[in-house]
Amino acid sequence: MQSKVSNNRLAAILSDGFLGLYFIFALFPLLWMVLVSLKSGEELFTTQFVFTPTLENYQAILFGDPRAAAGVVARQEFPRFFMNSLIVSSGAVILSLLVGVPAAYALARYRFRGKEDLAFTFLSFRFAPELVVIIPLSVLYRQLGLYDTYWGIIWVYQLVTLPLLIWVLRSYFEDVSPDIEQAAMIDGYPWWRIFWSILLPLVRPGLAAAALLAFVFAWNNFIFALVLGGSNVQTVTVSALGYISSAQAFFNRMAAASVLASIPQIVLALSIQRYLIRGLSFGAVKG
Amino acid sequence: MAELRLEHIYKTYKGGVEAVKDLNLTVKDGEFLALLGPSGCGKTSTLRMIVGLEDITSGEMYIGGRLVNRLEPNQRNVALAFETYALYPPLSVFDNIAFCLRARSVPKHEIAQRVRRVAEMLDITDILDRKPAELGGGQKQRVSLARALVRDPDVFLMDEPLSHLDAALRAHMRIELKRLHAQTGRTTILVTHDQLEAVAMAQRIAVMNLGVLQQVGTFDEIYNHPVNEFVAGFIGEPPMNILPTRPVQEGDKLWLAALDGGFRLPLPDALRAKVERSKAQTIDLGVRPIHIETLDSSSEAVDALPATVQTFESLGEEGQLAAQLGDSTVLVVTSPLLELERGDAVKLRFRPDRIHLFDAATQQAL
Structure with a gap:
């Protein structure tokens, strides 16, 4: 009995230790990014963990560089890029929610011809690398006048966000017994009230998790924003290129920009954390 | 409160599956009727048509004299207690029960009053604040019944209400449901595959099979006078023995001889007229296990048929004997005190007054 207890304790300590190691391993790049963002140009290429932190990188990207070097453009425009990212990413997620929630519901509930083919088509958007479709898309976008517009980017982001939302939510809707909706019908509610006050609360964990993931994917997207967006809609991911010029690479400013750019995702993830664990693990198994 | 009348109701699904065929049934005002049948017999389709979740392919349905074919579920003033309870998980028990009243914009104080009243009736006043996920099976069942009853439905339907409860709770809820019916006086329809439930609760039983209504009547009528072999075999536990025979005339006496030659039974006078009238070539003889007497092999009675014991089990309160009669196995419920061995x-x-005869060709009772 005694040895069993101590065995358990040993196992607990070992697993905690292992998790701790993994935690450090997984988060080290983030830590490094934060450290680099606080370093001045002279310390940039050292591996020192102890140095005099400076906020000048943040100052430079947010308010402009007092010692601006010629040829390194647009770094002080970071707030605008940030807003662009925010607009296209939230726009893409909102549009995906408006389209994807009804689509997921229909795929979960109704029987119609070609249903599985349709569902698979949505999923297949995620198969092909973005590079495969980017050239025809860019030709189309220029012809349609969608190049370098918010709508254009939001639209193309649907390739990223919509399949995810549909597939995660579909399995959630499938898990809700149709009896519940029928009971509400007998109770005398119109379908939209049933949907709003009964169904949506039930799929909320999935909705939160899928929307967050979709937001992260959209936010992190690089290639679509690079090729289909110009200076008007440039996002933070694309603007990161601006910190590298032929003359100099401002890795510390890039790191500062990255730190700031990751804030919305972290805030979002923390605010819906209580749905997230359930939602993600559920979706992973089912979807 | 209202009478429910189904006239020539058909239900054909896409793909041509006929779930219900020419159903004619009247449930009287305030009556408790059980719709009983094996799975796939059409009872659930019937229920869903009554509630309005399923279109009626053809025929007419009246609730309280009002044609309801084209009415939406909420316009029919019917209530359904689902087999799965179908409680709304995000809402508290109180809100679950109040949900349908809110849809009708009943004033707030009246909602509170009515919810409280049904909650008291079902003894769930102490759980009104809880969420469905926190409730046990029996409590969910009560909430689902309360939700159905709170709107004062004209017709109250229950779909397999006890199938998810454990045995002890089931026995208890049978009594509760019966009390509830007596208390509310609603026209009530119970859909079940379990004859014990039907018998225990309902005043009349409608037996369905393969989409066709077989027989409607009290348990006594259905048990003692089944109209066909299906009803005879479906009602009663253990099921009725069915033995194929042929009528044989010998002098002025009529016998039933087993097709396999296993026995010859002098036909009781009461049944003779029936056999002569029907002119059936083959007659299925039906007799329930509890209506067979087990006699000593030395018995001289003319209608005692020699048989061989296959198995005998004493189940405490009764004995169950499987005996070989010709090529058939006959089940007999006996006294548990018999001492029988295989091969005896x-x-x-x-029992002559308990013999049922069916035309083997049509399966209908003679």
Whole structure:
């Protein structure tokens, strides 16, 4: 009995230790990014963990560089890029929610011809690398006048966000017994009230998790924003290129920009954390 | 409160599956009727048509004299207690029950009053604040019943209400449901595959099979006078023995001879007229296990049929004997005190007033 207890304790300590190691391993790049963002140009290429932190990188990207070097453009425009990212990413997620929630519901509930083919088509958007479709898309976008517009980017982001939302939510809707909706019908509610006050609360964990993931994917997207967006809609991911010029690479400013750019995702993830664990693990198994 | 009348109701699904065929049934005002049948017999389709979740392919349905074919579920003023309870998980028990009243914009104080009243009736006043996920099966069942009853429905339907409860709770809820019906006086329809539930609760039983209504009546009528072999075999536990025979005339006496030659039974006078009238070539003789007497093999009675014991089990309150009669196995419910071994010779006597005869060709009772 005694040895069993101590065995358990040993196992607990070992697993905690292992998790701790993994935690450090997984988060080290983030830590490094934060450290680099606080370093001045002279310390940039050292591996020192102890140095005099400076906020000048943040100052430079947010308010402009007092010692601006010629040829390194647009770094002080970071707030605008940030807003662009925010607009296209939230726009893409909102549009995906408006389209994807009804689509997921229909795929979960109704029987119609070609249903599985349709569902698979949505999923297949995620198969092909973005590079495969980017050239025809860019030709189309220029012809349609969608190049370098918010709508254009939001639209193309649907390739990223919509399949995810549909597939995660579909399995959630499938898990809700149709009896519940029928009971509400007998109770005398119109379908939209049933949907709003009964169904949506039930799929909320999935909705939160899928929307967050979709937001992260959209936010992190690089290639679509690079090729289909110009200076008007440039996002933070694309603007990161601006910190590298032929003359100099401002890795510390890039790191500062990255730190700031990751804030919305972290805030979002923390605010819906209580749905997230359930939602993600559920979706992973089912979807 | 209202009478429910179904006239020539058909339900054909896409793909041509006929779930219900020419159903004619009247449930009287305030009556408790059980719709009983094996799975796939059309009872659930019937229920869903009554509630309005399923279109009626053809025929007419009246609730309280009002044609309801084209009415939406909420316009029919019917209530359904679902087999799965179908409680709304995000809402508290109180809100679950109040949900339908809110849809009708009943004033707030009246909602509170009515919810409280049904909650008291079902003894769930102490759980009104809880969420469905926190409730046990029996409590969910009560909430689902309360939700159905709170709107004062004209017709109250229950779909397999006890199938998810454990045995003890089921027995208890049977009594509760019966009390509830007596208390509310609603026209009530119970859909079940379990004859015990139907018998225990309902005033009349409608037996369905393969989409066709077989027989409607009190348990006594259905048990003692089944109209066909299906009803005879479906009602009663253990099921009725069915033995194929042929009528044989010998002098002025009429006998039933087993097709396999296993026995010859002098036909009781009461049944003779029936057999002569029907002119059936083959007659299925039906007799329930509890209506067979087990006699000593030395018995001289003319209607005692020699048989061989296959198995005998004493189940405490009763004994169950499987005996070989010709090529058929006959089940007999006996006294548990018999001492029988495999291979023993016995004689079986079918109680003459408890013999059922069916035309083997049509399966209908003679």
